[in-house]
Amino acid sequence: EAQVTQNPRYLITVTGKKLTVTCSQNMNHEYMSWYRQDPGLGLRQIYYSMNVEVTDKGDVPEGYKVSRKEKRNFPLILESPSPNQTSLYFCASSLGTSGNTGELFFGEGSRLTVL
Amino acid sequence: AQTVTQSQPEMSVQEAETVTLSCTYDTSENNYYLFWYKQPPSRQMILVIRQEAYKQQNATENRFSVNFQKAAKSFSLKISDSQLGDTAMYFCAFRRGFGNEKLTFGTGTRLTIIP
Numbered sequence: 001e002a003q004v005t006q007n008p009r010y011l012i013t014v015t016g017k018k019l020t021v022t023c024s025q026n027m028n029h030e031y032m033s034w035y036r037q038d039p040g041l042g043l044r045q046i047y048y049s050m051n052v053e054v055t056d057k058g059d060v061p062e063g064y065k066v067s068r069k070e071k072r073n074f075p076l077i078l079e080s081p082s083p084n085q086t087s088l089y090f091c092a093s094s095l096g097t098s099g100n101t102g103e104l105f106f107g108e109g110s111r112l113t114v115l
Numbered sequence: 116a117q118t119v120t121q122s123q124p125e126m127s128v129q130e131a132e133t134v135t136l137s138c139t140y141d142t143s144e145n146n147y148y149l150f151w152y153k154q155p156p157s158r159q160m161i162l163v164i165r166q167e168a169y170k171q172q173n174a175t176e177n178r179f180s181v182n183f184q185k186a187a188k189s190f191s192l193k194i195s196d197s198q199l200g201d202t203a204m205y206f207c208a209f210r211r212g213f214g215n216e217k218l219t220f221g222t223g224t225r226l227t228i229i230p
Contacts, residue, residue, distance in 0.1 A: 031216050033216070033217065035218075040222055041222060042119075042206060042220035042221055042222045042223055043160075043206065043218070043220040044220070045217045045218070048215055048216070048217060050215070056215070058215075058217060059217075088158065090160060092160075094216055103150075103162055103165065104160075104162075104216070104218060106159065106160035108157075108158065108159055109158045109159070109160075111158075
């Protein structure tokens with residue numbers, strides 16, 4: 001089954017304790033991205049990657065890191081989480097090829113709470 | 116920068132009725148894509164319908180159709196014969212026709228179908 005898998009789905013942590021949210025897709029997609037969803041703000045892009053070893057900042061990258069060492073994986077790293085990073089996080093992927101209509105396939109979301 | 120505006124934070128309609136969700140956007144691009152995503156209580160992001168800007172014909176998917184007015188930069192979603200399973204948050208989203216496949220989302224409309 002074609003899917004984007006995120007882990008963990010739920011996490012409660014404390015300020016300053018490093019954490020990683022993993023994302024993996026099995027569709028051989030070139031493009032991957034992270035979004036955060038907050039009430040009244042919709043979804044906003046954190047980082048994106050157009051291919052292996054190619055990453056770039058989205059609209060709200062502060063406090064986050066990413067890496068793309070393999071095509072299928074795109075982990076989101078919070079080096080020193082703070083309460084304002086409490087949010088619902090989505091990983092998404094797409095074909096990324098020219099002419100693609102750009103449909104993003106989303107993971108099921110990761111609810112992160114930073115105390 | 117592109118912006119997407121959904122001016123209806125919440126809507127409700129009786130089962131089997133028709134409802135229209137509004138979306139406007141602002142862009143200087145000529146080539147782009149527009150999407151409606153559905154987010155039920157499960158939090159999953161589900162693509163409802165997509166529209167390519169270069170296509171004049173409005174997209175339809177079963178009970179879902181759009182009214183795309185390019186000059187007015189308007190992209191409304193019509194749901195016919197509404198069903199209880201249509202209860203969800205609906206997000207309108209914009210994507211440029213090239214480069215970073217970032218989706219710019221509106222703030223969402225929470226739709227409730229009343230039995």
